[in-house]
Amino acid sequence: MTKNTGIPYEKMIQHIYQQILTCEGLDTINVQHNIILKGKTTSHQIDVYWEFNLRGIVYRTVIQAKDWANKVPQGAMLTFKAVLDDLPSGTKGIFIAKNGFQRGAINIAKAHGISVYTFCSAVEENWSGPIPMIEVxxxxxxxxxxxxxxxxxxxxxxxxxxxxxxxxxxxxxxxxxxxxxxxxxxxxxxxxxxxxxxxxxxxxxxxxxxxxxxxxxxxxxxxxxxxxxxxxxxxxxxxEKFHIQVDQLVGYILRDATNGRIDIFDNNVTLLRNEAESNG
Known part of the structure; x- marks a missing residue:
């Protein structure tokens, strides 16, 4: 299993979630990258993290971001689950991968309430067909x-x-x-x-x-x-009507691996549309 870009990919995930939270009205939350959290038994390196306090309750979210060339296997999801189990109760887990997940990994995620997404360029995702076009x-x-x-x-x-x-x-x-x-x-x-x-x-x-x-x-x-x-x-x-290739307008796509819903971003990784319907 090879890694393509590592830290730059993690920073992109940090950037897109800062935008998504802002879009949802949570613009005071600081999304952090590459931090160490102390668990019940040991400390853990976290790719992307944010927390907020509501009426005395702290809500925590940790993200595992992997730009591996292959699909995330079941073993990697089990390892992430173990990290979540060691962190304070109620910590939400999100696993994001560039090239998707093996079926066993998705089944484990569903069973334990872990959200799973893919995030990659529109060209790599092949969104809506070989050469999708938008009529404007x-x-x-x-x-x-x-x-x-x-x-x-x-x-x-x-x-x-x-x-x-x-x-x-x-x-x-x-x-x-x-x-x-x-x-x-x-x-x-x-x-x-x-x-x-x-x-x-x-x-x-x-x-x-x-x-x-x-x-x-x-x-x-x-x-x-x-x-x-x-x-x-x-x-x-x-x-006047004209056509634009999707890859000229849409740069990146964040897709929920369980229900297909997407957020789309331009080539500068700026959020264009939140919670769009899946095109395929």
């Missing part, structure tokens, strides 16, 4: 903003005629502030938000303010506004 549909959405206009309170405008002229040809970097909510936008950002709100097709929309003002870009003046009106939204520009 590209739809370009073009933002629409027609007749955008800020409206001032009439009484305020009458009392401040010397600065109301600044409302003509406003620079899109001018700052809009809603004093009631504390929110601020540049005009560009506000238009983008309203386009997102209106969606497709574009529609007339009025954003009302109870206490808001606009500061024309490059000035110190603040002008009261009570609403912003216009037609906002998106139009579909064009549709």
């Amino acid at each position: 549909a590209l739809r370009l959405r073009v933002p629409v903003c027609i007749r955008p206009q800020f409206h001032m309170p009439l009484d305020w405008a009458r009392d401040n005629t010397r600065i109301t002229g600044l409302m003509r040809d406003l620079d899109p970097r001018s700052l809009v502030t809603d004093n009631e909510t504390g929110e601020s936008w540049t005009i560009n950002r506000l238009i983008t938000e309203l386009c997102d709100r209106c969606g497709t097709p574009p529609k007339e929309y009025t954003k009302e303010f109870h206490d808001a003002e606009i500061q024309p870009f490059g000035t110190e003046h603040r002008i009261k506004i009570q609403e912003f009106t216009g037609i906002f939204g998106y139009q579909t520009g064009y549709d």
